[in-house]
Amino acid sequence: MYTAKGQLDRSALIKQYQPLVRRLAHHMMAKLPASVEVDDLIQVGLIGLSDALSRYEASQGVQFETFATQRIRGAMLDELRENDWMSRGSRKSQKEIETALRRLEHRLGRSPAESEIAAELGMSLADYQSLLGKVRGTQLVYLEDMSRRNEDDDTYLDRHVADQDADPLNMLRDQRLRQSLVDAIKGLPEREQYIMSMYYEQDMNLKEIAAVLDVTESRVCQLHSQSIARLRAKMRSHQGG
Secondary structure, eight states, X not given: XXXXXXXXXXXXXXXHHHHHHHHHHHHHXXXXXXXXXXXXXXXXXXXXXXXXXXXXXXXXOOOHHHHHHHHHHHHHHHHHXXXXXXXXXXXXXXXXXXXXXXXXXXXXXXXXXXXXXXXXXXXXXXXXXXXXXXXXXXXXXXXXXXXXXXXXXXXXXXXXIIOGGGSHHHHHHOHHHHHHHHHHHHTSOHHHHHHHIIIIISOOOHHHHHHHHTSOHHHHXXXXXXXXXXXXXXXXXXXXX
């Protein structure tokens, strides 16, 4: 969209791409704890969109939407880097869930049920499901996790959200880890396999997945967090961790 003077019509383009900003924000929310407000991400994303409009040059040979998506996500990630969005307590809980999962899988020889995980952690099913919502913010698998054991490293956010190599889709392209990750996903309970497929392959957000499965959005969030914990536990077992 251009003005009569042949320049990009900023107001029209911002209005046109607002749905893209909202979609990116909602999609990113599945990786973030409940303390992060989606409206805050949207506001930051709109700043990223405005920045994209200022910097975009058609002569670069890149579609505007592709360029804008990078700028919007970058603005959101920059905002998250400036805030310690996942507390030390949440990180500790996340690690405890993964440890319980590894113990149970070794003992049972299969993926444990939610009730079994809750019992292993010494809590009720309701409390465990509540905890899953709180530890939301764990990514899939991280190259750093395969070679380092320092969970309190200052680059935690970079490893878990911002690093391109930490993205599940990029990880699938890494031939060294591809097969063990594919095997781990196949070992998930069927419903969790569906969630991972819809979120990472079909690019659906939590609300859309909830509608497909006919459950609440918070329940999808819980199952997503549990799937991530299962996969991280399996991947660490593969790596001898």
